[in-house]
Amino acid sequence: MIRYANILIFISLILAFLSCVKEIDSNAEFESKLYVNSIISPDTTISVSVLHTAPVFGDRPTEYFVEEAEVTIYDRTIGERIELFHTSEGIYKCGVNAKPGHSYELQVSAPGFESVYSAIAVPILDNFDFFNFSIEQDEDIASLHVEVEIDASFGTDKFYAWDVSVKTRETSPEPVEEGVAPTADVAIADEFTSLKHGFTPTRSLVPVEQYDLADGKFTAIINNAILNDSEESSIESFLESNKITIRVVAVSKSYYEYLFDSKNAESNSSSITVPEDPYSNIINGYGIFASYNERYKSL
Template identity: 25%
Template sequence: MSIGNLNHRNIGSILTINIFFKFCLHAVKTLFLNVNLHVKYTVVILSLALISACSKDIDVELTDFESRLVVNSMFTPDSIFTINVSKTGNLADPSDNVEFIDYAKVLLYSDSSGESRILTSIGDGNYIASTLYPEVNVLYSVEVEVAGFKTVTAHGKIPNPVVISSVDTAMIFESRGEALQVDFDIESTNESDDTEYYIWDIFDANTVKGNNPNPFAQDAWIENAWLNTTFSDTDFISDSDQLQSKIYYQNDKGGDVIQGSVLSFEQDIFNSSADSSDQDSVRLMLRLLTVSPELYEYSKSIELYNINRNIGSNQSTPLEIYSNVENGLGIFGGYNQTLKEL
C-alpha cells in the first residue's frame, strides 16, 4: 500500500538520528579545523567560561533616605498622658540608628476643652502631662516638632467601654482532646451606631508574661488557643482576625443595634494546663479592650508583623505597619480595658 508518494526512498530522506549526528560532527569539525588555532582555543575556553558565582550579596543604598519621627502613645483613662518620641534608623547605614529624642517640643491639644499644653520630657524619649488623665470620647491631638525633621501630628480618642455581661466556662472534648470552652457576652454602652473595635485575649495571670502591665504585649498568649471562635453561635471569626496572641473584632452594629445589645462569643481553648485536674496552677483572665480604630489597625499589623517576621524569606514583601502619625510613624490612640477572671 502506498500513501501518496510514500516509498522507501522518501523514508530514506527522512531524518535518522545516526546520519544527523554524523553530519553535525562533520560540519563542526570542518568549521573548526578551518579556523585559526588561536581562535579555536578561544572558542573552547569561552565554552567553559561560566563565572564562579551567580548569586552574591549586594549593597543597597537608600539614596533618598530621610529619617522620620516616631510618636507612640496608647492612652487610657487610668493613666496620665505619656508620649514617646524617637527617630527611625537606616538599616543600610550602621551610623544611622534608632534613637530616643529628649529635646522635642510636644504639644497636646484637647478638642473638648480647647486646652493645649506642652509636655515635659522625663528621659528615654518620654513626655508626660503630669496631671492630665485622658477622658473617654474626647478627641486629642498631638504635634511634635524637632529640628531637622518634619513636624508630625496625630489625633485619637478613647472609645466608650463595653461590659462583659456574662462569662461561662465548661470543659469539652475536641478532636485533639480536652478543651476549655468560654462563652461570654459583650454589652455595648455606646448610644451611637458607630463601629466599635474589640481586641481580647485570655491569659494566665499566674505567669510573669501574663502580668505584663502592657495589655498590647504579645507574649502572654496561650499555646494552641483560639480554636473555633464563633460569634452568635453561627459565624466563625475569620482566620485573619484570630491571630497568635489576640482576637480582633469589628462590631459594625448593623445599623439597628443600639445601646445595651449583646454579642455572644464562644471560644475553645485547647491547653493541657487548662485540664480540669490541673486548674489550681492556672488563673485564667479574659481581657477585653475597646480601642480606637487606629489602635485596632496598628495592633493587628504589629502582631502580624511579629508572626511573620522576615528571617530569610525570598517570598516576602515587607508588611505594612499601620500608622496614624502624619509625616511620621507610630500610633496615637486610646483604649479601655475590662478584665474578668474565668
C-alpha cells in the first residue's frame, strides 16, 4: 500500500537536507511512429485516422496528421481488398461497411514511418432483453439494477459493454423499435456519446467484467446520481416519468481492452501519475483497430 503520508514526510526531510533540484539531460532516444485508429461496425462505413507520435522532450509538432499514407483494409473472410483514400486531416475513407462475423486486416504504410498492421473480427449481436429490474437501496444511495440477457453467437470471445440514457417522458421521443440500431434516429443516437465517428472509441461505455457475465447475462447497475436526483420513490413511478434506454454493444477484444485502459487512464488523469503505456493492438505503431456491433432497447 502506498504510504502517501510517509512519503511526504520523507521528501520534506530530504528537502531539509539542503537538497538541490536541477534539470538534467533525458538522453531519450525518440523515433516517431504511426498512431492509427479505426473503429468499424456494420452500421458505418470504414474510416481510418492516421497520425504520428511526438517526442516528450524537445519540440512538438503543431499538427500530427499523416497525409501520404497507403491505407488498405483486407476482408479475410471473402478475400476482398479495400483501398482507402485520404479526405482531410489524416482521415482515410471508403464507402464499405464492415460485416458482422467477418475478419479484417488493416495495413498502413507512410514515408518515414515503419509500416503498421492489425487484424480483428466484427462481433455478432443478434439481440438482447431485460428480464428483471429493480431499485437497490444502500443507505442513502439508490441504484437501478437491470438484468440483461444477450442473444449472440460470436466465437468463444464474448466482450460486451453497455451505456444508458435517462430522459424524462415529456421530452423524450417515442421508444425506438427494439433490436435495431437507431442509425437514422438522430434524437436517440444523440442521447449517447456517438460511436459513429469511427476513429477513437467512446469512453462512455461501461465494459462488462468477464466474471459478471454468466450464460450471456449480466446486471447493468445504473448511475446512482440519476436516481438520486429523481424525486420518485419507487421503480414504477420512476419509470412512468422517465424513459431509460440501454445500449448494449458487442465489442472486439481490442475495444474491450481499450475501455479498461481508458478507465484506468482517466482515474489517474492528473499530471502526477506514472505514465502507463496506452493499450494498442497496432503492430509497429500505436492506436487501436477495433470493431463493435450495437443494439438499443428502452424500458
